[in-house]
Amino acid sequence: MVINKTTPTLFEALFPILCLIVLLTINAFVFEDTLAGSNQTALLLAATIGGLIVHRQGLGWSHTSDQIIKTIGSAMPSMLILLLIGSLAGTWMISGVVPAMIYYGMDLINPHVFLVTAVIVCSLVSVATGSSWSTVATIGVALLGIGKSLGLSHPVIAGAIISGSYFGDKISPMSDTTNLASAMAGTDIFTHIRYMFYTTVPSMTLTLIIFTLIGLNSTPEVPLAEPTSVKQAISETFYLTPWLFLVPLTLLTLIIKKVPAIPALMAGTLLGGVFAIIFQPDIIREISGAGTDYFKASYFSVMQSIFGDIELKTSNDHLNELLNTSGMRGMLNTVWLILSAMVFGGVMEAGGLLSRITQPIMKKAKSTGALVTSTVGTCLFFNATASDQYISIVVSGRMYKKAYDDSHLKPEVLSRTLEDSGTMTSVLIPWNTCGATQSRILGVATLDYVPYCFFNIISPFMSILFAYLNIKIRRIKPTTKHESHN
Template sequence: MKQEPSYIEALLPILTLVGLLTMNVFFFEDTLAGSNQVALLLAATIAGIIVRRNGQAWARTMENVVSTIGSAMPAMLILLLIGSLAGTWLLSGIVPALIYYGLDIINPRVFLITAVVVSAIVSLATGSSWSTIATIGVALLGIGKAIGINEAIVAGAIISGAYFGDKISPLSDTTNLAPAMAGTDLFTHIRYMLYTTTPSFIITLLIFLVIGLSYNFSEAVVDVANVKSAIDGAFNTSPWLFLVPLILFVIIIKKVPPIPSLMIGTLLGGVCAVLFQPHMVSEIAGNVPNYAEASYIGFMQAMFGDIIIVTPDADVNELLHTSGMAGMLDTIWLILSAMVFGGIMESGGLLTRLTQPIINWADSTGSLVASTVVTCIFFNTTASDQYISIVVPGRMFRKSYQDKRLKPEVLSRTLEDSGTMTSVLIPWNTCGATQSRVLGVGTFDYLPYAFFNLISPLMSILFAYLNLKIRRYELDEIPVEERIN
């Protein structure tokens, strides 16, 4: 006979996971490359033993695991397409053009706001806050220091912009992961996030404007000039390339589903590569004499594999590199492992038992959102990984949001506002440790100035308590496929 788990039994797999993930931070440089996935599977093993010991049949557990993995399949397909889109947009010169023309808006008199905006543009185009900070961010930091601004303030501006772009970019892995955990689609998630993200970003810009006006600026654009020169020497940059992201933006606004939208964006990127960058396509294809053959090879390589553009500037080279679909496999592996862990925890009633005290306290929408935010920050602090801070709370709170008739985008927005945004504020989190090392600025030094990251979780809580833009199901509106038994 199946028996209910005790609170200690429900907590044991979580403690095991936290312990393993913490050790991974110390022993592995890239925890996403496999160690965190194994940690999830080992924690799932502990959960499976507890569930089996409590009398649940193994077949029932596996059935729930398979069902849980199935729910994440659309997100994994989208991630593969995002990898291919990033590849063709790089090869075509679309991403380099966005960076090239984005750098033109730099004006020393409003440097801090410019740092936020440029970082946001690059991160939005690439879907990666990490590569943005490691390349353009480093150049911006050097400029800021040269004109006399405290490097911690400049770092806060760069991080604020980079994480804003990462947060709303359809190319970002966390932006895809959050709706997958909550049970909504990518573009619904992005559109709904704008309600809290927009005021947070505006407040951030205003704060940096006030800070920036107290400084005297001087011209110091050598690093930016080098970046632009490197891009201009490698690509045929043209404003016509902006048509592709514009078309994709229109497609998104028209609510075309994510998978066909991203495929259209990928194909348009491939067409632009053939038309605008024939020298680059030929080089990627190994300089085969037949351009039709080179076009096919270059397009396929951009979709599935590594594209590395070499320029005289080593920092720019770091930005001009994608891995296509193959580059998304570690994230997909993480999702699969997390779904195994979450499926076992859920099927055995461990998540329900673990979250019951929190749920009992969270008797309103505001307190439920606040509990989610605190839980995400807890996992960012203890598990030291932003993916875990989205995956585990997403599985823990999904049913609670449904029970209160809250639509899944409310949960996905809360996960992103808190899990993604606070990861870079924890020194021992993979994000905090990486950005601190790349910028050469201590995490606790830039933390007070990472205004967007600090404001975002508070804005999510404020909207919930004020009942602003909170989407609810009608009593008979919850789709059958969204009901969790």
């Protein structure tokens, strides 16, 4: 057995992370899409630097590689889930499930409660798609046009759109950040989602109340042209029927019955494919171009939606962007990121570098509230310095996992904190990839819409509040009767 000959200094422990931050910052200026490989490479380069420090401690490569393999193994279920989520998104799109959600969601638009309706509509779409970016770029843009015509403040409209869009980014099982946070903490994705509702429901409730109060000060007349054109494009392209909602209801039932994520998502994927064959023959033929051979057309279209790109065309250009899916292939960059992050995390853990960083924090974080607050602050720090929500979740998750274990907290406490802070605050930073992207799409400066992103602002404070008040804090070994019921 190899013995650690030296203990890393705090500077040595921080140096790989500092190098990572520098590399990620450069990536943000040089590369348009940092998730396409540059951030993954930065993680591997930072891992190399960490490996040299670990080697200097006297630890052999076999020790480091064993830890890397162990760390990657812990994230393997989440990577499989991500691939299945890509396939599920594909079959749900061609079956008409997601378009139906959008179609009926548009009916919620009411001129007297436009802002709160915008939050609800964006929430529904983002939950269905798992993507805040797609929601903002499509339905969000349409809602922005409506809000502008009502004479409402552009930053307020943007805040409502972003609040709703990040609701789905946070709790949808198809969201990459939802899967990433659960993977970093080492918990099942559905356990993670169910546990997040404790802080998410009150945060969203407050958000809806605030936007309702703001909306009551205006009595606009809504021009129905834009939502009507979206609905018309959907109805012209898809066969819409309430039977389509059996697909998400089936998946929801499996989740409630605590069926493991992988078989549940596979069932949802296959059921979506079956419904596509039954209800959307025109879509099937359009994708495949197979003519009269419906068996060949069905097989090709369903398989293509599971693993590859699907582009559905309607009469509405904004809607077309939302209807494009990439199946499992679209998840490969995120899987690549997780693999690279696990290598970095494995190296940092092999030499005790992460534990060395958290030691000073743990000495001061004597309570659960202090630990959660430290995690929130760290996620915000990485969102501001690394300019990427994925890095914020990954590095913070690996840094604090042992600290939460030592405090006898269940992993979902960490995963929820990562989402409440890492995912939610990313869009509030102007130079973060999320903040920069949403500002560009909506045409509103980040610092202008920040005061109105109520859901994103409230979420981290709600997580801290629950921790300090010991509300629904799950522990591995409860120490009091009250905690055993949480």
